[in-house]
Amino acid sequence: MPKTILEVIDLKKHFFHRKGLFSAFSGEERRIPAVDGVSFYLKENETVGLVGESGCGKTTIGRTVLRLAAPTSGRILFDDKDITTATTEQLRKLRGQMQMIFQDLDAALNPKMRIRDILREAITVHHKVSDEEVSRRIGELLEQVNLKKGKLSNFPHELSGGEKRRVGIARVLSVGPRLIVADEPTSALDVSIQAQVVNLLRDLQSQLGLSYLFISHDLRVVELISHKVAVMYLGKIVEMGLSGRIAHAPKHPYTHILWSSLVEKQSKESSSATRNTQSGIWGVFDFERPYSGCRFAPRCPVYESQGRPTVCTDPASEPQLRDIGDGHQVACHFPL
Amino acid sequence: MKNAPLLKIEDLRTYFYSRSKQAFIRSVDGVNLEIRRGETLGVVGESGSGKSITALSVLGLISGGPGVIAGKILFGSNGEQKDLLDGLEGYVKIGREQNRIMQVSKDVLGWERRSDEVMRTIRGGEIAMIFQNPKASLNPFTPVGKQITEAIRLHTKITDAQEAAERAIYWLKRVKIDSPALRFDNYPFGLSGGMCQRAMIAMALACEPALLIADEPTTGLDATIQSKIVDLLAELKSELGTTTMLISHDISVISRLSDSVVVMYGGTVVEYGPVRDILTASISSKHPYTSALLASIPGEEHVRDKVALQAIEGDVLDTINIPAGCRFYARCNRVTPKIRENCERREPDLREIAPGHRARCWLYFD
Numbered sequence: 001m002p003k004t005i006l007e008v009i010d011l012k013k014h015f016f017h018r019k020g021l022f023s024a025f026s027g028e029e030r031r032i033p034a035v036d037g038v039s040f041y042l043k044e045n046e047t048v049g050l051v052g053e054s055g056c057g058k059t060t061i062g063r064t065v066l067r068l069a070a071p072t073s074g075r076i077l078f079d080d081k082d083i084t085t086a087t088t089e090q091l092r093k094l095r096g097q098m099q100m101i102f103q104d105l106d107a108a109l110n111p112k113m114r115i116r117d118i119l120r121e122a123i124t125v126h127h128k129v130s131d132e133e134v135s136r137r138i139g140e141l142l143e144q145v146n147l148k149k150g151k152l153s154n155f156p157h158e159l160s161g162g163e164k165r166r167v168g169i170a171r172v173l174s175v176g177p178r179l180i181v182a183d184e185p186t187s188a189l190d191v192s193i194q195a196q197v198v199n200l201l202r203d204l205q206s207q208l209g210l211s212y213l214f215i216s217h218d219l220r221v222v223e224l225i226s227h228k229v230a231v232m233y234l235g236k237i238v239e240m241g242l243s244g245r246i247a248h249a250p251k252h253p254y255t256h257i258l259w260s261s262l263v264e265k266q267s268k269e270s271s272s273a274t275r276n277t278q279s280g281i282w283g284v285f286d287f288e289r290p291y292s293g294c295r296f297a298p299r300c301p302v303y304e305s306q307g308r309p310t311v312c313t314d315p316a317s318e319p320q321l322r323d324i325g326d327g328h329q330v331a332c333h334f335p336l
Numbered sequence: 337m338k339n340a341p342l343l344k345i346e347d348l349r350t351y352f353y354s355r356s357k358q359a360f361i362r363s364v365d366g367v368n369l370e371i372r373r374g375e376t377l378g379v380v381g382e383s384g385s386g387k388s389i390t391a392l393s394v395l396g397l398i399s400g401g402p403g404v405i406a407g408k409i410l411f412g413s414n415g416e417q418k419d420l421l422d423g424l425e426g427y428v429k430i431g432r433e434q435n436r437i438m439q440v441s442k443d444v445l446g447w448e449r450r451s452d453e454v455m456r457t458i459r460g461g462e463i464a465m466i467f468q469n470p471k472a473s474l475n476p477f478t479p480v481g482k483q484i485t486e487a488i489r490l491h492t493k494i495t496d497a498q499e500a501a502e503r504a505i506y507w508l509k510r511v512k513i514d515s516p517a518l519r520f521d522n523y524p525f526g527l528s529g530g531m532c533q534r535a536m537i538a539m540a541l542a543c544e545p546a547l548l549i550a551d552e553p554t555t556g557l558d559a560t561i562q563s564k565i566v567d568l569l570a571e572l573k574s575e576l577g578t579t580t581m582l583i584s585h586d587i588s589v590i591s592r593l594s595d596s597v598v599v600m601y602g603g604t605v606v607e608y609g610p611v612r613d614i615l616t617a618s619i620s621s622k623h624p625y626t627s628a629l630l631a632s633i634p635g636e637e638h639v640r641d642k643v644a645l646q647a648i649e650g651d652v653l654d655t656i657n658i659p660a661g662c663r664f665y666a667r668c669n670r671v672t673p674k675i676r677e678n679c680e681r682r683e684p685d686l687r688e689i690a691p692g693h694r695a696r697c698w699l700y701f702d
Contacts, residue, residue, distance in 0.1 A: 053558040053559075053560060053561075054558055160384075160651045160652060161383070162651060163651065190382040190383055190585055190652070191382075191585070191587070191629065191632050191633050192382060192628065192629060192632045192647060192648035193382070193647070193648075193651070193652075194632070195632035195633075195634075195645035195646065195647035195648070196647035196648075196649070198634070198645055198647075199644045199645055199647055202644065217558060217559060218559075219559065220633075220634040220635075221634055223634075224634045224638055224645070257560060258559060258560065261559050261560045261562070261563035261564075262559055262563070
């Protein structure tokens with residue numbers, strides 16, 4: 001039975017945003033509940049995928065879990081230790097064990113540093129090591145991520161997208177982490193290169209026994225790499241379970257729509273069945289739009305087809321994640 | 337004349353010069369393709385393969401030297417066929433070494449003046465483009481409706497402001513923006529990514545162009561929004577029958593919307609033919625690059641059997657150092673001992689391997 005490496009309990013991260021110059025005095029604030037009560041756990045050598053549209057809070061979860069952002073409430077357990085209120089000093093030590101692959105390739109690498117220096121900095125920050133040891137370690141890392149030695153004296157802008165991604169991964173590996181939060185590691189890459197990176201991440205997992213929290217909006221990649229998948233909508237997890245079940249037998253209407261939009265894009269004749277499920281009020285979601293009850297109701301095709309039942313919009317009965325067998329959880333009053 | 341293609345590109349070359357490397361970046365290096373009237377031509381390829389540069393060359397929007405240096409762009413509209421690069425030779429001197437362009441001197445300013453003259457009547461009105469990044473391509477200081485109105489007044493016979501505004505609203509409605517009259521006064525920052533994309537499409541179509549170039553119309557949008565935009569493009573295609581050049585690296589989008597497909601690699605066309613011949617995974621008579629590209633897409637079987645994806649090893653071709661032989665040779669996994677020598681030394685031509693289906697690969701020639 002693999003150990004649980006990360007457990008998140010009712011995590012909330014709200015952002016506040018003042019309205020106008022004088023709101024500091026009047027106390028009027030807008031609250032943006034980017035992550036609004038999320039619980040999940042991650043076992044060793046396992047991958048949990050987080051999917052959802054942009055703006056649903058995926059990245060915020062990743063950052064909060066690593067304590068790059070302070071949570072508003074909730075608890076984060078890493079190795080059964082509560083790190084929710086860890087001090088900066090403690091966090092520095094923890095960062096040797098948990099790392100993040102950042103989404104933006106160009107913003108993540110210092111444009112004025114050569115690749116060698118980027119990697120050296122990462123190695124020496126956590127361990128005091130001699131120069132020879134550093135070069136040996138850099139050589140090892142390059143081999144692990146399959147990058148040519150000749151690239152070491154290049155600057156980030158001289159590398160292609162795939163190579164930059166590899167440098168990012170090498171830097172993360174340099175500290176020897178056990179948990180990696182991978183934030184959209186394959187978006188912005190071509191399919192051929194995307195496949196290289198996905199294969200690399202899987203190989204590294206089996207070689208080094210890493211655990212991933214894999215954030216992506218690319219459903220296919222998530223299904224491919226994850227053992228479990230959590231689908232997010234407006235700061236909440238609406239469905240969670242084994243990746244095969246989420247992909248092939250989704251229970252939440254939102255998951256179903258996410259998948260059918262993927263299939264529909266490919267097929268020449270979109271079937272009328274998928275078209276019907278999409279006929280909800282198809283706006284983009286918005287944290288500032290008021291809702292009551294189920295967050296997804298305004299866009300939900302099931303809500304429409306059930307004749308707009310009041311239970312969906314009743315503020316007292318927001319659907320909670322409940323188990324429907326085999327560890328499959330869904331937050332919906334009318335699961336498919 | 338009726339059957340002549342709407343757009344025919346012959347041996348187009350667009351180069352840039354890298355000062356730090358002291359060499360040419362051969363972004364587009366001998367592209368041939370044609371688009372028949374009413375057809376949608378999909379252009380696929382990895383980033384850096386020259387897709388967007390081809391499109392920008394057609395529109396005369398290349399800035400930076402030397403830019404377009406050779407080729408013909410034949411555009412037939414209003415009953416006559418016009419070469420958009422007519423007179424280009426007068427501005428460019430090309431020095432060749434061993435059949436390869438090594439020196440270019442171009443009167444860039446003179447050419448731009450000349451090109452602008454030719455393109456003024458065509459750009460926007462005859463050929464319209466949907467640019468890659470909708471948020472960046474719209475003017476952030478002007479309401480979207482006003483931007484569309486401006487395009488209509490410039491490029492169509494409608495010059496009356498009121499009439500043009502009505503027309504703009506009609507097109508906003510046509511691309512399914514809800515409450516178009518209200519959105520008319522919105523600035524681009526007030527619209528979501530998907531809506532900006534719709535506004536871009538409205539602007540391009542409002543001038544009723546003969547040719548629409550859509551450069552990555554779905555990239556950067558969420559999956560749900562992407563499928564909506566693809567639906568919209570499919571619907572507009574069947575209703576208006578606009579001839580379209582669709583550029584994308586997303587093969588699913590291309591296969592849904594296109595009639596023919598061009599596969600580009602390293603600045604050249606490596607395969608060209610009907611969509612069913614090229615993008616159907618089961619058909620084996622394909623260019624190795626196309627098959628490799630199709631194989632690297634995560635599919636059902638990868639998930640089911642937990643097998644590794646088939647990545648194409650190596651990186652996209654560096655268009656500065658182009659090899660002597662086949663451009664794909666270094667990454668190709670279908671080189672046989674019989675053709676190895678050819679692959680290494682000589683670049684194959686684009687030849688017909690089946691009716692209407694051309695490929696650039698030694699596998700298919702003797």
